[in-house]
Amino acid sequence: MTVTLRPNNLDAFWMPYTANRAYKARPRLLARASGVHYHTPEGREVLDGTAGLWCVNAGHGRREIAEAIKRQADEMDFAPTFQMGHPIAFEAAATLAEFLPDGIERVFWTNSGSEAADTALKMALAYHRARGEGQRVRLIGRERGYHGCGFGGMSVGGIVANRRQFGAQLPFVDHLPHTHSRAHQAFSRGEPDWGAHLADALEDLVKLHGDTIAAVMVEPVAGSTGVLVPPKGYLMRLRELCTRHGILLIFDEVITGFSRLGAGFAADYFGIVPDIMTMAKGLTNAAVPMGAVATTDAVYDAVVNGAPGGIEFFHGYTYSGHPLACAAAIASIRIHREEDLAGRVRDLQPYWQETMHGLGAAAGVLDVRDIGLIAGIELQPREGRPTERAMAVFHRCFDDGLLVRVTGDVVALSPPLIVERAHVDRIAETLDRAIRAEPA
Numbered sequence: 499m500t501v502t503l504r505p506n507n508l509d510a511f512w513m514p515y516t517a518n519r520a521y522k523a524r525p526r527l528l529a530r531a532s533g534v535h536y537h538t539p540e541g542r543e544v545l546d547g548t549a550g551l552w553c554v555n556a557g558h559g560r561r562e563i564a565e566a567i568k569r570q571a572d573e574m575d576f577a578p579t580f581q582m583g584h585p586i587a588f589e590a591a592a593t594l595a596e597f598l599p600d601g602i603e604r605v606f607w608t609n610s611g612s613e614a615a616d617t618a619l620k621m622a623l624a625y626h627r628a629r630g631e632g633q634r635v636r637l638i639g640r641e642r643g644y645h646g647c648g649f650g651g652m653s654v655g656g657i658v659a660n661r662r663q664f665g666a667q668l669p670f671v672d673h674l675p676h677t678h679s680r681a682h683q684a685f686s687r688g689e690p691d692w693g694a695h696l697a698d699a700l701e702d703l704v705k706l707h708g709d710t711i712a713a714v715m716v717e718p719v720a721g722s723t724g725v726l727v728p729p730k731g732y733l734m735r736l737r738e739l740c741t742r743h744g745i746l747l748i749f750d751e752v753i754t755g756f757s758r759l760g761a762g763f764a765a766d767y768f769g770i771v772p773d774i775m776t777m778a779k780g781l782t783n784a785a786v787p788m789g790a791v792a793t794t795d796a797v798y799d800a801v802v803n804g805a806p807g808g809i810e811f812f813h814g815y816t817y818s819g820h821p822l823a824c825a826a827a828i829a830s831i832r833i834h835r836e837e838d839l840a841g842r843v844r845d846l847q848p849y850w851q852e853t854m855h856g857l858g859a860a861a862g863v864l865d866v867r868d869i870g871l872i873a874g875i876e877l878q879p880r881e882g883r884p885t886e887r888a889m890a891v892f893h894r895c896f897d898d899g900l901l902v903r904v905t906g907d908v909v910a911l912s913p914p915l916i917v918e919r920a921h922v923d924r925i926a927e928t929l930d931r932a933i934r935a936e937p938a
């Protein structure tokens with residue numbers, strides 16, 4: 499089907515995280531989607547190598563999700579969750595709690611990963627204060643971490659470009675070193691052998707800040723800064739250090755959740771229970787915006803049952819637990835369970851890994867990294883013109899029928915989890931052609 503209606507004015511939309519002038523001079527539009535494909539307004543098919551933005555894990559156009567949203571819209575469009583409730587918000591929380599790792603059973607609804615990050619940080623602060631440790635006000639993030647673009651997530655995040663324009667950040671924030679070293683890790687398959695010791699930097703921060711640290715927040719696998727896979731043993735060491743020093747460990751599972759690694763969450767995959775987890779994206783298969791913060795009984799009990807009465811946590815969003823989002827989440831989680839998307843990832847992962855590492859043969863590929871159904875292909879940048887080569891590869895791929903994502907000079911791949919081997923082949927062939935056509 500060809501969609502003939504085209505927007506004829508691109509001016510009004512100030513696009514997020516986009517080079518607006520460059521985009522509007524050379525727009526790329528996606529008008530329709532189903533399965534693992536997008537279609538442009540002209541009707542050209544584009545293989546989705548990125549699950550939208552790491553979010554359409556169950557594939558596009560899932561009828562079960564669309565029907566659940568429609569049913570809910572007909573039944574009740576909206577009801578508040580401040581001092582009121584509606585059944586589906588509780589049902590969705592219980593459904594999610596069952597899907598979460600054991601030990602994590604309380605759910606706070608947000609509308610995005612950014613809101614989930616800020617909510618998680620505030621939850622950690624409230625937890626310590628409720629327990630009489632109000633001196634724990636320091637939040638520790640990690641270099642090259644991304645936790646969305648609210649002030650909390652931006653401050654705890656470690657992406658220089660995301661902070662530079664905005665002056666003051668949150669106070670009382672510090673950072674662990676990132677875990678990536680091309681010298682020690684290039685072309686690792688899965689978790690690199692080198693780098694677990696980098697978690698010990700938390701000991702140095704504890705020496706420096708004493709008992710004022712409230713929480714450490716990390717992405718189990720950092721996506722936005724180019725697919726940084728955690729070194730073997732690193733996350734476990736971070737868990738042990740947090741426990742030893744009374745610090746809450748927050749996993750930002752916005753991209754690693756919902757079967758992406760071949761387990762429900764990265765916490766399941768690595769066998770580590772954090773104190774707080776954030777999620778979004780795959781939660782509703784991105785059909786309706788939604789995020790969540792999930793935590794342990796211990797955190798919930800300290801904040802909620804420890805309060806004298808009245809509102810226990812002065813935080814929330816008008817759309818926390820929005821009925822349409824809840825309907826989408828329930829339907830989406832059902833698909834993950836019934837189709838065993840995590841199992842699909844585990845089955846396909848060896849082929850994915852092998853095929854992606856094949857891309858290392860092209861000239862000017864500095865590294866290939868992978869875990870689950872994620873890969874990062876790091877390109878040698880053009881002399882004095884960082885990111886130009888990767889952008890050129892991105893454009894070539896799109897023209898050749900493949901959507902990839904680039905961040906710096908890394909091409910990041912995270913297709914819908916329903917891809918087949920033939921799609922993996924097409925991703926690799928198209929990307930290989932583009933990389934060879936755009937030398938450093």
Ligand SMILES: Cc1ncc(COP(=O)(O)O)c(C=O)c1O
Binds near residue numbers: 610611646647722752
């Ligand atoms: C790890 C991580 N945290 C948080 C976010 C922010 O999510 P959102 O864009 O829904 O606010 C993202 C988005 O890519 C992410 O990758």
